[in-house]
Structure formats: C-alpha cells, structure tokens
Amino acid sequence: MSGQIFGIDFGTTNSLVTLIDEQGRPIPLVEIETNRPHPSVLWYRGSEIVVGRQARRYLDITSAGAPPGFVRSPKMALRQDSAIHVDGLIIDPSDAIAEVLKHLVSDATKARGGRAGEIVSKAVMTVPVNFGGPQRRALRMAAAKAGIGVVQFVHEPVAALYAHLRSQANVDREIARYEDRTMLVFDWGGGTLDLTLCRIRGGMIQQIDSLGDNEVGGDRFDERLRNLVREKHGKSCKLPDVVALERPGMAARLLNQCENAKIDLSDPDKDRTDFIIDGYLEADGPSSDLLEDITREQLDSISRDLVLQGLGRIDEILDRSGLQTRDVEFCLATGGMVNMPAIRNALAEKFPGRYRAPANGDRIISEGAAWIAADGLRLCLSKPIEILSADSTGRGTYQTLVAEGTALPIENATHAVTNSRLYCLDPREGVASIEFAKPQYPGTPRPSDKRTTLQTLMVLVDPTARPLIERIICDLTIDHDYVAKASLRSTARGDVREVEFHDLDFALALPRKESDPAKQADKPNPETPTRPASGPTLIAAGSVNVVQRTNIVFSPGADDRIDDFWRLVPGDIIGQYQTGYFDVRSTQATARQHQERDFYQPCASCGRLLTEIKAVGPIESCRGRRCGISLPAEPRAELLTRNILRNLPPPIHLSE
Secondary structure (H helix, E strand, O other): OOOOOEEEEEOOOEEEEEEEOOOOOEEEOOOOOOOOOEEOEEEEEOOEEEEOHHHHHHHHHOOOOOOOOEEEOHHHHHHHOOOEEEOOEEEOHHHHHHHHHHHHHHHHHHHHOOOOOOOOOEEEEEEOOOOOHHHHHHHHHHHHHOOOEEEEEEEHHHHHHHHHHHOOOOHHHHHHHOEOOEEEEEEEOOOOEEEEEEEEEOOEEEEEEEEEEOOOOHHHHHHHHHHHHHHHHHHHHOOOOHHHHEOOOHHHHHHHHHHHHHHHOOOOOOOEEEEEEOOOEOOOOHHHOEEEEEEHHHHHHHOHHHHHHHHHHHHHHHHHOOOOHHHEEEEEEEOHHHHOHHHHHHHHHHOOOOEEOOOOOOOHHHHHHHHHHHOOOOEEEOOOEEEEEOOOOOOOEEEEEEOOOOEOOOOOOEEEEEEEEEEEOOOOOOEEEEEEEEEOOOOOOOOOOOEEEEEEEEEEOOOOOOOOOOEEEEEEEEEOOOOEEEEEEEOOOOOEEEEEEOOOOEEEEOOOOOOOHHHHHHOOOOOOOOOOOOOOOOOOOOOOOOOOOOOEEEEOOOHHHHHHHHHHOOHHHHOOOOOOOOOOOOOOOOHHHHHHHHHHOOOOOOOOOHHHHHHHOOOOOOOOHHHHHOOOOOOHHHHHHHHHHHHOOOOOOOOO
16 A cells, blocks of 8 residues: 555444554544534535535524434445435435545545645545445445545454554554454444454454444434433423424434433433423424433433343354353443443443453544554455365365455455366256355364355256266455455356355454564463364254255366365265276275165165165065165075965865
C-alpha cells in the first residue's frame, strides 16, 4: 500500500474517518462542530439530500416532527439486501451509503484543509463479521460512487483488537505477551452485536470463530424505550392508543430522543432523564405535549432480555469453540452499548480482571483500520479451504486446496489460488460429488476435527467410464471482496459447474520484526486449550443414519501417480477393470475392498447376494460357490445326511 490511505468505519449509527499522521498518531476526522463521529442518517428533502448531524438535528428543532424523507441506518438495508422506500422514491442502498461517505469525505477535507476529492481517496474499510460477499461488493460500489477506492476490507473486531495492541507502549512486547492466547472482542453497537475469538499465532491475528447478532443492536433498546415512554404518557393522560394520535414524524423524533436518553443513562452520575416534545399528539389540552421521565432502573427492566440474549452469545461462541471463560486472556469491549451499566457490570463479572473497555471505544474500529493502512498489513486466510477426498475408511479425508495464511487480494486484484485435478473413483451414478469445507479451528487441522461445509457441487461424469479415468479440473479464485469462486469441469462429459462461497475466516498478518532474544525470554509459554475431537460431519440435516461416500479423489501430484488410488475404488466394481486384483496370490486389494466384493458379489448359480444367503439360508439345490461357503459351520457330512433324511418319503407303520 502506498500513498495516504485512511481508515473508515461505516457504522449503523455513526461513521468515522481516521488517518495516522507523520508522528504516528491516530487523527479521527470527526465533525468540526461537535468533535463527534458523523451520524449515519440522511434526509431526502425534495431534490436536496441532507446528511449527518444536520439531518439528525432537524428532528429536535422542527415542531412538525420528523420529515417523511428521513432515513436511519442505511447500512441495515444493505445487510437485508432490500431497497429503501422514501417518500415515494425507491433508493438503492449503495446510493444512500454513497451520500453518507461523500459527506465524510467533504467534512474530512475541511478538517485537513485540502481540496475536495483529494484527501480521502483510498481507504481500509471495516465490515461486520456477518457481512457476506454481496454486502462487501455493494459497499465497495457505494465507496466508488463517493470517490473512495477500498484497498481492503477488515472485520470490525479485528480492527479494534489491532488498534488496542498498537496503542500500547511496547507493541512487540504486547504481541509476544498474547502469543497463543485467546482474546474475545465484544463489539456491541447500534445495529449489531459482533463477537470474534482471536489468537495471535505464527505472526498473525487469527480469527478462531465469529458470531453476529442483528436482533440485539442498540436500535432495539431505543424502540423498547420509545414504547415505554408512549405507555407512560398514555397512562398519565388516560389515552387508550397514543400511537394513533401521534402527529406525522413524531415517532421518529421520539426515537431520536430515546437514543440520547440511553446515552444519558449510561452516565454513572445520572439515573434519570426527561423527554420533552411540544405538540407530540393531535389532541386538545395538556396531553398534546409529551413530558415524561425515565429512570435507569426502568431502562434496565425493559431491556433485561436483550441484555441476557447478547451476553448469552459469549457462552455460545465459547461453547462451539470448545473453550470456557477462563480460557479467554482478556475481553475487549467496544461499541456504544457496552457503556450501559448493566452490560458493563456483567462483562466485568464474567471476566474479572480481564475486561478492557477503552476510552476511545467509539473510535477504536476506525483507528484500527487506519493503523492497518499505515502499517501496510495484509489480510490472509485464517483457516484453509479444503476438499473432501476419498480414503480407505470410506468416510473421506479433507485435503487442503488453499493453505492457511494465503494472502488475500487487495483492490482490483483476483488471485488464482489453485488449479487442481480430481479423479472420479465411482462414476456409475453419472455424477461426481464435490464438497468444499473449512476446519472449525485455525492451525494445522487433524482428520478428526470438525468441519464446516462451504459448498457442495455435483458435476456430470461418464457413468460408463473406467474408475480413475475421468478428471474434474478445479479452478479456484478469490477476488478483492473475499469471494471464492470454484469452477469445475469434467473432462469426458465436458460439464462445467460454478459456485461461489464467502464464509471465510480472516487473519491479519502482523508486521515482521527482527528476532530479539531478550524479548523471546519474556515470551510466555501458555497451555493451549485442547480442541475437541469428532469425526467430520458429512451430512448436516438433523438426525440421519447414513453418510455420503465421496466418489472423487484429490491428486495434487502427477498423473502417473494415479494408479496408487486404485485401492480406494469400491470393491464391487474394481474386478471389472483389474483382472486378477482379488487373486489369492495378490496383496493389492484392501480389507475393505474384500468386504465390499463379498458383500455385493452374487452367487453364480442362484444370483442371490451374500446378505440374502445369510438371512434366509442357502438353497439346498444350489451348488454355487457362494451358497456353499455360506453353509453353517457344522460338519458337512452331518448336514448332507440331514438333508437326505429330510427328502425321504414318510415311514410306513406295520399297524396300518
């Protein structure tokens, strides 16, 4: 990365641009008037678009309530992949976001004294952990409309963690201190709650696991608070339905006051706040004006279930990673919601002595993005991309297609990360089944580790082909939005299938420093929590009692090694192509192939399978080898005698 690259945190509630100056200090380009981040709001006022603080301020100064063209949190529309409907207009979310970003550029330009468009032209942008490929693409498009080139995206919790590490007096020592330690970033903002488990290993901040919850963002608390204020006003004025009497736009104005009240009640020195809105209702008398107060205790009461749900996500992400709270070295809490006493106290109790709430929590994500840009850090894969390949167990083994630590492309780049050959072992069904997956944990995966399926694909193959003859060519690329695209082509049938997947886990490659023996001596030697072992889940469809047997094999080597894989071909078809494979003098066949051959090979005389012979018994008239070898283990002479006696005519009694 060269030139001036900024860090941008485009948030649900607020957005911020940050740069690192020549002295290595983070400079947040906040609003000049308020010295605060920019509200992510718009007001479509006819042909004019008002953005940021001015749009939000209108809610407080107008007596007619919120304008009909007012848009809160356009980021949520991008997440939901839905258009924004405003006063009869249908607006693409990327266009609305572009207006917010243009406002950030304009205000940042004023703060830096430069000319418009020349200051914030390149940026590292942060995204939530559950932002998929389509959302990243749309955000890149919005940035381009605002004249900003996105050099790379980074997950918000990782940016916050790097900013925290970078702010320490001795960065190298701090990084060494947390080597192989588990850290939890708990980012609770206005729109979402994001959790990410991280670990520093091999010169990277690796994402172990991430979890996002869109149902407990700060906006939900604001809505609960608005309902409470409405209820109190209705009771005090004896009104059965306050909502029906609200003047146009007053619901949005009240919601804005609820957000401010929530911030006020997060102040330890303040336990009560007032709501005052003149002309709130279309009613005569005192009930027209809203005048109510809310206590912190009341806010805690109406939001207790949301707080518990959010805090419960900590146990969820730890449980599915096989960890406990004591395994977490420290919890870094960011976002406006962690200032609520109920949340702050619960986190301090859950992680005693290991809870960090930085004073710059509303700016730390943007600062992290700016530091990543200034230090020239690159994102890479935290976990490998794997493919399920056949093995002698019949369940399959996951083979690495793209290795952990592979650098991800930056702006306008696409990396061709692999061109691999797959060979069809069992073409009889006319399809080759390909499963792409990733391990649950970073690091060198074990065969028994759990996997998450990224995509499965069926490619047509020649059902009459000899096993291990038809190849499937697999091309895998990753673009600058971190979307992996797999293209598979069968060489005989010529069938081409393509699929995309973007549920990848990222790592941040840290700056490489010269080894310092003195620092190495201070490096801790922690005990890494043991990862739980379990077999690969091939079918994730509830309670099932069958598994799919993969019918392809991955061969990264030369074609002349393909003969080594004949031992994986099902035993019931291999004899058709390998004469003498099961000869008693040969040791080629594996135990499993012998079992499959015996299981599926019918009796040459009666045509029945061994399973039926064992279940029903041999046909006495059949002299086939299979019926013969399946006879009971009693002496053959005694069995023949019994069969002869059974076929004799009944005895004649002299008395008759």
